[in-house]
Amino acid sequence: MAPKTKAVSRTESFEGVCREIHGSWGEEERIVQLLVGLSQAECRKVREMYMEIYGDDLVQKFDPGLQFLPCLMLDPFERDAVFARDALHGNDGLNYKALVEIFTCRKSSHVLLILQAYHAKFRSQLDLDIASIEPPHPYQKMLMALSASHKAHHADVSQHIAKCDARRLFQTGEGRPGAIDEAVVLEIFSKRSIAQLKQTFFSYKHIYGHSYTSFLKNEASGEFEDAVRVVVKCICSPPRYYAEALYGCLKGTTNDKGALVRVLVSRAEVDMDEIRSDFKKKYGLELRNVICEATLEGNYRDFLVALAAKTSTC
Template identity: 75%
Template sequence: MATKSVGLSRTKSFESICKEIHDSWGEKKVLIQVLVGLSHSESREVRETYMKIYGEDFIELCQNFDQALSSLSSLMLSPFERDAVVAREALYQNDSVNYKALIEIFTCRKSSHVLLILQAYLAKYRRPLDLDIASIEPPHPYQKILKALSASHKAHPADISQHIAKCDSRRLYQTGEGNLGAIDEAVVLEIFSKRSISQLKLTFFSYKHIYGHNYTSFLKNEELGEFGGAVRVVAKCICSPAGYYAKTLYGCLKGRTTDKGTMERIMVSRADVDMDEIQRDFKKKYGEELRNAICDSIPEGNYRDFLVALVTKISTC
């Protein structure tokens, strides 16, 4: 279920918001509260208005300050522009590719959104995202899955079919769990490339209905290797995005070192999508409010204020 933004007060114009932002550079907590409270369309208007009034790009200004304000700059981008940046960083920012960040984009976004991401990526980096994924070296099982999912978003029927879901779930069983516990990569990739995310979700639910357990239970078998593990992550993202994100956030906060990059990526991208559901799943699974977990794990300061403001934004909607 999507969540609503707090929104711009009717008593405030974009010019007054820009003035408040301009006057708040020495008060970062105020700046964080103002910017987190804006919707995507309002953020775009504020960025354009700020440029007209002060002749400066607000995003560039934020990126020159600390991590909290640098993170705030991502809120000023449209969701698909932000995901294009995330995809680029996942591919090239570190020594190894961040496949999970890419999988989140291709499984937890609508097809219309993914197509806009592909356009934004091409416009910004002058290369197709598909081509950059295909050129990853060395080859990896996630790479095969990403190529299949990308094809799925580009061409698939809009309607979902219970009949197709039953047929696909039986194919997955017969070429996997029912075939001496093996997994036929070609069959999995074919299904991933020809079905929408909604259709795949129905297929996984159909699998559980027919065989009495989740498809992911079979994929726990370590003998299935990296491909089986990758398919398991994809299936979890498709079947329960909120549950997947709640577990990932818990790992970010309670791991040996706090994974700020992953935590920020999730909270910013899901803030206006399903963060309320993520918080409920987090509380249900771990017995702790997400906000309290953040405060316990992140030192006091602007960055913690930024993350808490994202949570507060949801709770006040």
């Protein structure tokens, strides 16, 4: 009888990855291969194990050519806190859409952890940093309303409230002449959960035969209407929104240069299957192929392609 093979525990496996990384400094391709094959939870375990073995934080050790890797090893809320800080104080100027993604596509419990992580890391309050933006901007109003929404207590989604809010939005929007009533929109956004708002916009389409965003798009809209439209798109169909964001970044039609890494890292194990499907449906192209066409061959491209190929796990 052949001798039994000893099962390798997850701890031993992570230790092995750490030792391979430690022996591969200067071999960037090997390090990328080791990490992109793991889930983000496993990458965080590797970071912990590396600290135990070598006393160094991997996040701080990567060479400049691998600075896209640390985001795989951060807790999701810590990573989003970093994304939020970069959106407010990054080299590319204010990035409101990155902040909208955080406040619309994360659970309230996750948003509260982001706020805590932001304060712990940057010694500042994210809400206050958003409120202090100068000059004031319509996105600022929407973000403050969404932030208030996450802090409020929310019951189960109510069909009755959704229908009432939908009618109220109609009566203070396309159902009357002139611009939409900002105060009404902000009040509803600040008092309803994301799930409740999604039901409201579903009810709006059911009652009036078209989406709330199509009404905003058809109007001679201003900056506030544009901001509302982006927020509603994020709430109603995150995969479609992200597919459009990725396409714009890959094709150079947007100034949001950080969207590629931000979206792929944050959605890789959440709804990447749906994003790939919506991308193909809308543009007739495979996301992987567009990434390969838009980026130079090398570690960075391998990193992006691996993320885009991830299967949703939640």
